[in-house]
Amino acid sequence: MKRIVVLTATRAEYGLLKPLMEKLKADPYYDTRIAVTGMHLSPEFGMTIREIESDNVPIDKKIEIVLSSDTPVALSKSMGLALISFSEYFEECRPDALMVLGDRYETLAVCCAATNARIPIFHLHGGETTEGAIDEAIRHSITKMSYLHFTSTEGYRKRVIQMGEAPDRVFNVGAMGVENALNTPCMSVAELEESIGFALGERYAVGTFHPVTLETATAGKQAEELLAALDRYGEIRYLFTGANADTEGRSINRKLKEYAQCHDNLCLVDSLGMRRYLSALKNSLFVIGNSSSGLVEAPSFKIPTINIGDRQRGRIAGETVISCQPERHAIGEAVQKAMDASFREGIKRSENPYGDGHTSEKILEVVKDFFVKERINIKKKFYDIHFEI
The missing domain is CATH 3.40.50.2000 (Glycogen Phosphorylase B;)
Known part of the structure; x- marks a missing residue:
């Protein structure tokens, strides 16, 4: 043994x-x-x-x-x-x-x-x-x-x-994430809504935004730019998980909490856990932020990922990933592309580069x-x- x-x-x-x-x-x-x-x-x-x-x-x-x-x-x-x-x-x-x-x-x-x-x-x-x-x-x-x-x-x-x-x-x-995405029994939207106490509806996105730890004092400003971009798409519901315990992670979480208190279309949770997170991905319009899950797990569900800024720069990305600068207009354009019917149809035939x-x-x-x-x-x-x- x-x-x-x-x-x-x-x-x-x-x-x-x-x-x-x-x-x-x-x-x-x-x-x-x-x-x-x-x-x-x-x-x-x-x-x-x-x-x-x-x-x-x-x-x-x-x-x-x-x-x-x-x-x-x-x-x-x-x-x-x-x-x-x-x-x-x-x-x-x-x-x-x-x-x-x-x-x-x-x-x-x-x-x-x-x-x-x-x-x-x-x-x-x-x-x-x-x-x-x-x-x-x-x-x-x-x-x-x-x-x-x-x-x-x-x-x-x-x-x-x-x-x-x-x-x-x-x-x-x-990648282990692909194994989980392909094999985890997912919850229905109704079950997920009941679990988190938030109505997602038919049009929602999943977000996670972490600090770019090789930059200094940019986390709060970048979170503001992200939230300003989301303001343009108020008809979409947003389910966000909190940032990690990295340098400046708490400043991002503060911005998200403040926004959630004033906007009833955004829900912030500390953690969803694997099953709830994958369930949320499966039925979402798109993933937004800078988490590696947008590049690894999300492509298994054939949904767009809006990858913001430099945190994941250099990581292999498939056809489902739309990368943009951490600036409100660039993020807004990326959201527009993620919502485009021809783009969404095209990625249905894409393959996840992270394994079987x-x-x-x-x-x-x-x-x-x-x-x-x-x-x-x-x-x-x-x-x-x-x-x-």
């Missing part, structure tokens, strides 16, 4: 990892431990640990690290808490591997603790680029600390190899092969690519 710790720190990350957690728990070969931290344990961000508990997912450890501030100092202090606390947890738990997803600052700190403890790291969604966010550097740092890599596209697989990771440890398995929906089973097949055949050796060699400059 092999002991694997699966880390989850945010609502979105948990939703993506859930199928993988379930398959690991069902396989007697693994002693699966779920470690919960970050935004999950913060009342300000919806205490989304309740969703994990309601899914009857056994939690091995709850580790609080989020401070009541989103300044750079506060985020660094949270990373320090994570490094200290997870160092102690790993000494107590002694796992054979740590499984992580993505590019969050708390994930980087946990991976540092795992590296010091000589615990192999299995990383999902490496090789991706988000040029407007600090996540870019964090993601690549996690890649260099990780042993097995599970990328969402072949292009990202090549980028991980370009970073010196051996090809026989890097696997293109597709069988991601978790591909990951577990690789992991078991490495464990059973004792192929894990954390003394990695740098894989050089020969080229001419």
Whole structure:
């Protein structure tokens, strides 16, 4: 039996990892431990640990690290808490591997603790680029600390190899979000409306807007531009989820709350959870904001995504994605395009570039092969690519 710790720190990350957690728990070969931290344990961000508990997912450890501030100092202090606390947890738990997803600052700190403890790291969604966010550097740092890599596209697989990771440890398995989108039983609009206490009607859009963390003091202004653009389409209902606990995320949430108090066509919730979020996407007119879900999950439903600003710049985008500047007129034009009948008809034939929906089973097949055949050796060699400059 092999002991694997699966880390989850945010609502979105948990939703993506859930199928993988379930398959690991069902396989007697693994002693699966779920470690919960970050935004999950913060009342300000919806205490989304309740969703994990309601899914009857056994939690091995709850580790609080989020401070009541989103300044750079506060985020660094949270990373320090994570490094200290997870160092102690790993000494107590002694796992054979740590499984992580993505590019969050708390994930980087946990991976540092795992590296010091000589615990192999299995990383999902490496090789991706988000040029407007600090996540870019964090993601690549996690890649260099990780042993097995599970990328969402072949292009990202090549980028991980370009970073010196051996090809026989890097696997293109597709995105977990696509698996969820294609396999999660969705709620009807009526059920969703009852669940959130807000009438969506037949014409509604789903929004999530996060700060662009490599920019300074732009979050509030960009949120204002977004809301000004939505004013032009007051006949549409809007369902927004709150911003993450990133620098300036709270300023975006304040703007959204103020707008919702004065406009009865916008509903803001801290978190929808995976099933409600995918249900909302499925029947929406379009997705708007700068969340990766607009590029990864939304294309599975053949609905337009309005991708605003630079947060996701550099990430692979399919035909359903309309990118625009964070300025009200540009956003308004993008909404107009998303509503255009010919555009909507054209994307019905589009393909999602992030895989076929069988991601978790591909990951577990690789992991078991490495464990059973004792192929894990954390003394990695740098894989050089020969080229001419």
